[in-house]
Amino acid sequence: MGRRSGPLVLAILAALAGGPAAATTLRPFSVRELATRAELVFEGRALARAARALAPGGAIRTCVEFEVLEVVKGPPVASPLVLCFSGGRVGTRERRVHGLDVPEPGERGVYFVADLGGARIHPLAGWDQGRFRVREGLVPEVTTADGRPVVGLDPAPPPARGPDRDGVARGARLGSPGERGLDPAAFKARLRALLAEPGP
């Protein structure tokens, strides 16, 4: 009891605290759809992030600076590139958007940016569906946003869905436990091939 009361008290205090929040429902997409809709697809690394209130007492945005390592699709962009997400914490004020996970500094990945000019809730196309992380190591590998290895990209994926597919764009083939994900160069090459194929 003594060991559990700390987190319990924290949870109760969190529930008692006031503040604005939001929760969404997202559309599922295939990798190909996301890549086609995205204005920019780039490999990058998050350098820094900071939250700011747009007005006193108003909405909060968390902006992340990305070092652009390579543009896979879209116009040349200056590096660092800044992408802003809804929500964040400024001082004692917090605004939560459920399901919106802002990249931490140090994260490397391939990101599908929906719209370079727009003030969207989330800058990435399909939210985490348009975010493929690169797990660093002796041989880097591409994973989904939640860390599952991506072993292939299918141009015409089946429509099947289920809880195990949530958060992952269709067409991103997931590896079984222990299997290695594609290396970033192979992933980007397959993405370019996907984009070069004629549409359905």
Next chain:
Amino acid sequence: MKRLALVAGAAAALAPAAGAAFVLLGPIWPDGSAPLDVGAIGGGFRNALLDAADAWEDASDFEFRPSFGGDGACDRDAFGRGPLEEGAEFHDRDCDGFALGFDVLAVTQYETQGGRFAGVGLVFNEDLDWELYAGPWRDDEPEFFRVALHELGHWLGLDHEDGAPSIMSTFAGDTDELRADDVAGVRALYGPDPDPPPPPPGPEPLDPAAACRRDQLRAAAALCRRELACEAKRAGAPAEDPAGLARDACLASAAERFARQYGRAEARAAEAGAACPSSADAAAAAALVRDPAAALAAGLLAGSDEASRPDARLRERLLRAAGAACDAALRAEARFVREGDAERLAKRRARARAGFLGKAEAAIARAAGAGVAYAGTPPPEGADLLDALADAVAAAAAGS
């Protein structure tokens, strides 16, 4: 007593019942009921939203208190931002003014105070081709009922649940009803329904020609709502679109979608070896909506002062109310195809008309308080135009 319920809710967030996977947001409605204004949602979608509320009520000892007079999710300013108003609406921005984009179906925003909900607003993305249907999810036609069911789960205090079959999955899909985990979640918050109703009988399938007529009427409803929403968006923030280019693009996009939906309905009927009864091709059917809707928009905008914020807000409200009423009237016609109940059709049509009149008169009175003297089309004349539009479209869809 309320304090006890509050603490119990917070503790449940830490540890759901054994065997359940649901996740709680944290805040709750301590008295087991919540307001829900559906006044800004038209016809069939309004009924679907109320059906979704019923489903949650049937699963638990929770009660929604529906009302029909509000403006929607929030009272927006020139930037599209505004305080939450316990309502639902179609819009392309959330209540902080951020674009929903092509990937967000809907967003529920809420304020909390001391562990309880202090304000809620629900925005459905107006840029999508919403439909109502059972069965597998269609990516290009999001299904309204199951998304409403999901969002009302947030309204009650449930968070996303991606580890078990659930309507609360982050991503919309084939689940179109509450699953065991959802029921467990809402019961953990508010207890079981003391008097559950018997399950309703399922509907008979429509013959292909009737289904085509219904689908074309739904497409017309969406076109009318979208066209008036395009006008409303510009009317509410004229400085952002001084030459009306964004509005024109919005109108063109609405027309393209209509043509696609109209054609799809014809193709589905043809696949089943049937012909649609409509006497109008897609272009003629679109004109039956576009011309009177444009005339109505011009009338509601007559004499507007684009430099006046209260005037701009009034025109936006009038146009959105007209869009909701037009959508409601045409969706009533679509439901009539299945039900064949003239009395219910008349009631729904009358409700659509009354909804427009009520909202328009309230908006004009509110603007008058801010010094705006409205000199556009009087609301009863606007309602007549909407009725005539719906009559003409329904007649054409039926082949007369």
